[in-house]
Amino acid sequence: MAWLLVFQSVGELLSRGLSLPLPGPVLGMMLMLAGLRFEIVREPVSACANFLLAHLSLLFVPVGVGVMTHLALLGQYGGRMLFVIALSTWIGLAVTALVLFWPDRHAKSTTDA
Numbered sequence: 649m650a651w652l653l654v655f656q657s658v659g660e661l662l663s664r665g666l667s668l669p670l671p672g673p674v675l676g677m678m679l680m681l682a683g684l685r686f687e688i689v690r691e692p693v694s695a696c697a698n699f700l701l702a703h704l705s706l707l708f709v710p711v712g713v714g715v716m717t718h719l720a721l722l723g724q725y726g727g728r729m730l731f732v733i734a735l736s737t738w739i740g741l742a743v744t745a746l747v748l749f750w751p752d753r754h755a756k757s758t759t760d761a
Contacts, residue, residue, distance in 0.1 A: 649696050651689055655680040 659676025662668065668675065683689040700707075715722060722729070 651680070651683070651693050652696065655683065 656673050656676035659674065659679055660672025662675050663670055663672040680689070680693070684693065
């Protein structure tokens with residue numbers, strides 16, 4: 649867990665210190681991606697990730713409590729929220745599919761020429 653916090657903190661320091669347009673946790677995640685090449689980072693992060701994945705269902709409890717405390721807002725904006733969630737999910741799936749299949753299509757077109 650310490651590695652996760654270190655990378656997030658370093659990303660936050662870089663983001664704020666250099667006035668970068670990316671959030672600190674995103675920079676920290678990119679730094680961790682580079683750090684996972686080293687076993688000194690990879691092994692503890694793997695153990696922490698396995699622990700968190702084993703207890704993933706517990707992380708949904710606060711979300712459920714938040715939904716229950718704001719049922720009036722859900723009733724008022726629920727339809728619009730459902731539409732936006734569904735639309736953004738489909739857009740995310742489409743972009744992911746394009747990104748996954750674009751290199752394959754690009755490679756075939758260059759080999760055909």
